[in-house]
Amino acid sequence: MFRIDELLIEMINAGASDVHLQAGSPPMGRIHGDLVQFGSKVLRPEDTAAYAQALLSPEQWEDFEFRNELDAAYSLAGHGRFRVNVFRQRGSVGIVLRVVRDQIPDFETLGLPQEVMRTMAESPRGLILVTGPTGSGKSTTLASVLDHINRTHARHIITIEDPIEIMHRNRKSIVVQREVGVDTRDFRTALKYAMRQDPDVIMIGEMRDKETVEAALTAAQTGHLVLSTLHTQDALRTINRVIDFFQPYERTEVRNLFAESLVGIVSQRLLRRADGHGRALATEILLGTPLVVDSIKEEDKTPLIKDAMLEDNLRGMHTFDQHLAQLYMQGVISMEEGLEAATSSHEYRLLVTKADFEGEKAIESDQGYNRPQAHSQTFGRR
The missing domain is CATH 3.30.450.90 (Beta-Lactamase)
Incomplete structure (x- = not known):
């Protein structure tokens, strides 16, 4: 053996x-x-x-x-x-x-949108959630965010993990890493005492229960940047999952707290690359814009959040299906892999078809522009 x-x-x-x-x-x-x-x-x-x-x-x-x-x-x-x-x-x-891995990859290496991730990581307070199924790289993304803060800002970072996975050395920041079962009894207890340890940033390995979610929202509301993970498939399901931790009579207050705390949600999935070499990261990004905040606060408006992601690309928001279509058009993943991973296979097909159509129009437009230009030069020579 x-x-x-x-x-x-x-x-x-x-x-x-x-x-x-x-x-x-x-x-x-x-x-x-x-x-x-x-x-x-x-x-x-x-x-x-x-x-x-x-x-x-x-x-x-x-x-x-x-x-x-x-x-x-x-x-x-x-x-x-x-x-x-x-x-x-x-x-x-x-x-x-x-x-x-010992080495912490940066945003570009992971395939994360760099400007959006930097903006979120540099938020002075609020809640950042990284979500996805088991094995989708959530811990690595969180480590990358913490490493960015550690390298660029003088902060006091406290992590509460079960167990500690990636070790962070002190750089510009002080990083205190506590392991459940070794350094502290549980997430809830560690969070309670972390608030008395002058933190700027608190990372919670996973939000597993109502008490942990409640403590995380309180910390985010009281001037701390809080990072954590959830095993949810996309941004909308993440919002509903956080709210579902609470009893119906508590949910109006929780919606307000969550909406006012939210910096952003990064949902991710790992997909097979079309060339067979490794895997590619597909993401969905939701940011706490005024429209998103309003839509979280009012239950009947929450389904409109998807439209906000589809239409507000200038800020860096996008849905899974949008990113899958982009990865397919770039040749990173196959059509079949995109269909298998898509939130809506119908929407994914429409996005791919639209991208194909716009690409053909752009080619035709270029060709059409070049022809008249050639004629005008001919006329000029006359």
């Missing part, structure tokens, strides 16, 4: 983003979105248990034996860090590791 470090190094070198170790299956790694088998040796229950014990401290292993599931982090010198989830399935130990 491979030593765990040797196996992880092999998978990192192959470009794996996630590692799956389960009894009854060979080691598997996710490369460019697809699961790939590493070797043919089927892991036994004693193999996965040994791997788990190598990844966890004695105290963490004891906690796992009591709880039957555990989140942790693991560092491999010279190769990076891993977010580790250990669990039981059919009586044996299963492990999933997420590869966390």
Whole structure:
């Protein structure tokens, strides 16, 4: 059996983003979105248990034996860090590791809209949410935002994570990173005490419950920049999810707080590139413009937010389907990949057709302009 470090190094070198170790299956790694088998040796229950014990401290292993599931982090010198989830399935130990790179990519490298992201990151206060399904790169986007603040502004940044994934060194800012279960009891407790630690920026790994959402909104309202994630598919669903954490009688007040706090929502999905090399990031951007604020406050106007994103591109807002159509027209993704990822396949097709039509008109216009110009030159020579 491979030593765990040797196996992880092999998978990192192959470009794996996630590692799956389960009894009854060979080691598997996710490369460019697809699961790939590493070797043919089927892991036994004693193999996965040994791997788990190598990844966890004695105290963490004891906690796992009591709880039957555990989140942790693991560092491999010279190769990076891993977010580790250990669990039981059919009586044996299963492990999933997420590869966390040491180097924090910037907005351009990630494929994020640079000017919009810089503007949001430099907001003095408010709420920024990064949303998307598991494995869509939310943590990396948050890390990129924090790194931008850290490099360009003197701020006190506090992160509350479960577990800590990407390490931030102090640059212009002071960065305090607290891990749930190690440095603090839970998100709610850490948020309560963070408010007494003179923060400028607070990053919450995930908004999991009503109490955390409530504390985040309060922090955003009292002069702090708050960043967090949600497992929602797009901006409109994110708004509804935040409000749905609360009871009906609380929602009018929450709508007002949320609307007045919102800096922006970045929803994202990772797609297979058309050339087969890696994955491309598709985004939906919603900003807290006056029209959006008004639409969040009034429930009957909330569905109009999509129209605001479609029509207010000058500020940097756009829907998923708009960005998917753009990625397709640039040759980054295939038509089929865009259809599979689209919020509305019908709208995506219309956007692609419109872009095709406008492209043909532009070509015809250029050709039509060149012909009369040539004639005028001829007339001039006469």
